[in-house]
Amino acid sequence: MRIVVTGTGSDEIFGSYEWLHSETINHFDQWMRPATMPHFIRIDPLLWDKVQHKSFLKRKGLIENFQQQGFSLPEAIRLFGLFHLEADALPRVDLGTMASSVECRVPLLDQEFVNTALSAPPDTEKNVFRSLGINRIPIEILNRPKCGFPHPVFVWAKHGELANSIYDLLSEGQFSEFINQDHLKGFFKDESSLLVNKPSAYLYDSASSLWYLFSFALWCDINKLKIDI
Secondary structure, eight states, rough: OOOOOOOTTTTHHHHGGGGOOOOHHHHHHHHHHHHSSSOOOHHHHHHHHHHHHHHHHHHHHHHHHHTTTTTHHHHHEEEEEEEEIIIHHHHHHHHHHHHHTOOOGGGGGGHHHHHHHHTTTTTTHHHHHTTTTTTOOOOHHHTTTOOOOOOTTTHHEEEEEEHHHHHHEEEHSSSSBOOOOOHHHHHHHHOOOOSSSSOHHHHHHHHHHHHHHHHHHHHHHHHEEEEEE
């Protein structure tokens, strides 16, 4: 049996994501809103605002529920961040490893370790966690700036064959009438790259939006579903 160990969960339990350090619920909500999706999908602005507001109220309600249990706002936002594990990070790990017949372990989500991590103040640099590596990890790695390890699908969405597939499906498929074709063409004509060390946040978020639209459109085609907005 092949077994891999992953560090999934460290950012959530140590509170190192910047959006977990929001000072108000409204500020936190700005991190949660998809910045570029409204540019690519043709939808009534009033309907989009209604969807956004409904999502905001749901997030606000969950955070306020934590506050009613005695947690401060920063603590409540940090606890809310754990939903990211349930909704995104852990399913992604499970699906990816199971599809490859690989057994995966997530040691950082040991219950005792999680409780210990949550008892410490949130830290964007995870200094408490780094201290565990002293005398065990080379100093150049231990002191290396925090960085993510995102999957390269957004890069593929901008460069390479996947870019062609995305453009063809969204410009010619059943979703074409719902897609702002000017923004779609503009994304692929933009000569800036996602391959640089610090790509444009707007470009990165645009690739994210297009990837989600492409995935949904492809899923509808595979399942022979007709969408009417």
